[in-house]
Amino acid sequence: MSCGAASAELRSVLFHHFGRYLSKPVIKNMQLVVDAVLLLSTSNRGWYGRLSLWGIARCMGLQTTLKARRKRLGRFLCSKRYAVDAAMRGLLSFSGVLRWGDVVPVLLDQTSLCKDAVQAIVASFVHGTRSVPFDVCTFAYEGIKGSQNLLEWGFIRGLLQRLRPAVIPALVMDRGYAKLRHISNLAKENALYIIRGCRAVMVEYHDNKGSHRVSLGRLPHRQGIAVRYRNVKYRDDGAEVVDIVLFHGRGHAEPWFLILPPGKEELLPTATVVQWYRWRMRIETTFRDFKSHLGVRKGLHLLNDQCVRISRIMVCLAISYMLLLALGGTQEAADARRCNEVRRRKSRHGTRTTLSTLTVALMTLEQLRRMPGDVLGQTMRRILATADKGLLGMVVT
Numbered sequence: 001m002s003c004g005a006a007s008a009e010l011r012s013v014l015f016h017h018f019g020r021y022l023s024k025p026v027i028k029n030m031q032l033v034v035d036a037v038l039l040l041s042t043s044n045r046g047w048y049g050r051l052s053l054w055g056i057a058r059c060m061g062l063q064t065t066l067k068a069r070r071k072r073l074g075r076f077l078c079s080k081r082y083a084v085d086a087a088m089r090g091l092l093s094f095s096g097v098l099r100w101g102d103v104v105p106v107l108l109d110q111t112s113l114c115k116d117a118v119q120a121i122v123a124s125f126v127h128g129t130r131s132v133p134f135d136v137c138t139f140a141y142e143g144i145k146g147s148q149n150l151l152e153w154g155f156i157r158g159l160l161q162r163l164r165p166a167v168i169p170a171l172v173m174d175r176g177y178a179k180l181r182h183i184s185n186l187a188k189e190n191a192l193y194i195i196r197g198c199r200a201v202m203v204e205y206h207d208n209k210g211s212h213r214v215s216l217g218r219l220p221h222r223q224g225i226a227v228r229y230r231n232v233k234y235r236d237d238g239a240e241v242v243d244i245v246l247f248h249g250r251g252h253a254e255p256w257f258l259i260l261p262p263g264k265e266e267l268l269p270t271a272t273v274v275q276w277y278r279w280r281m282r283i284e285t286t287f288r289d290f291k292s293h294l295g296v297r298k299g300l301h302l303l304n305d306q307c308v309r310i311s312r313i314m315v316c317l318a319i320s321y322m323l324l325l326a327l328g329g330t331q332e333a334a335d336a337r338r339c340n341e342v343r344r345r346k347s348r349h350g351t352r353t354t355l356s357t358l359t360v361a362l363m364t365l366e367q368l369r370r371m372p373g374d375v376l377g378q379t380m381r382r383i384l385a386t387a388d389k390g391l392l393g394m395v396v397t
Helices: 006-020 024-038 055-057 066-078 086-095 147-165 181-187 268-291 306-327 331-340 358-368 375-384
Strands: 103-113 118-127 132-139 169-173 192-196 202-206 210-215 229-236 240-249 257-261
Touching: 006 024, 006 086, 006 375, 024 055, 024 066, 024 306, 055 066, 055 103, 055 210, 066 306, 086 147, 103 147, 103 268, 118 268, 118 306, 132 147, 132 229, 132 268, 147 181, 181 192, 181 240, 181 331, 192 268, 192 358, 240 268, 240 375, 257 268, 268 306, 306 358, 306 375, 331 358, 358 375
Parallel strands: 103 169, 169 192
Antiparallel strands: 103 118, 118 132, 192 257, 202 210, 202 229, 229 240, 240 257
16 A cells, blocks of 8 residues: 555554554554555565565655665564564454354464475464465474474464454364364363364264274265264274264265364254365465465565564565455455456356456556555545454355
């Protein structure tokens, strides 16, 4: 955003959500970086790993030399006042997810950044056809103290504490988290979870014919119909009792073995479980956006303290991403889609659209920037006018 009034409005909104957790200088620098990322997002320097700290510094709205801007950006990313845990609480408030109430699916997955030097565990909520990150934990394999299991559980426990009691989070995770330790810890926290299991794991279930001890891959099922097994003893020792929803979609290579907490069918109905796990792939779309559209694939050429600095820049990228998704839901974006999109003849994955919300938002941002007057500033101020209660509403498709 190059408009001064819109930048001032963004700073005011950031102060409202982050003011309890971060100092004013940190929030002011955060706003400058968000403005710079939005400006870069429509240029070649913001795509396919070309995003760099020097590029961000060039676009920061300061009346100083490029070298001074770059030094200020470096001090911002290294500042001890910029506490990532505190920033995540502000990001959660900014997103608006705490006002959704009821049960909210939270997508959890791991990806690599900085040429695979940094690993990031990301928590996201579903918005439209994408997911929006609101919490992240970065680490390097060689710097782990203890084990990765302890690190993962520390992140999950902190996530549950931040979300409760405003909403009831239902953690949706892939096979990498189907570990007995995680399932036991989640049971102690009385948490909701949907974890895809491995087909070779042994379980024991009961039916009218008695008890059966088989692997998950040998549980009886029919293609296209979700089957729920209740009070199943998980693994050989039966250390945990879980529910298992088995679903083999048409065209799928193998079934989904979804592990759930027992006795929670009212909160996690079978059809909802299958739908929410189907949404899990949307976090992969977000990873692709961050690595290509927002240019984080090559790690911004960070040399020192990569884990800390990438997590701090990820907060600014997440804010920019939310603003772009909000812009993609405006009437201006709908007009841009109508003028530029060539729709498919036949529906694919339930839609005939060929342009994503993010692509349309980037097109709209570029068009508004080129229009005379203060059209871009007016649009962004209209989006931010309702952001005091959270920028994004609960939109799922």
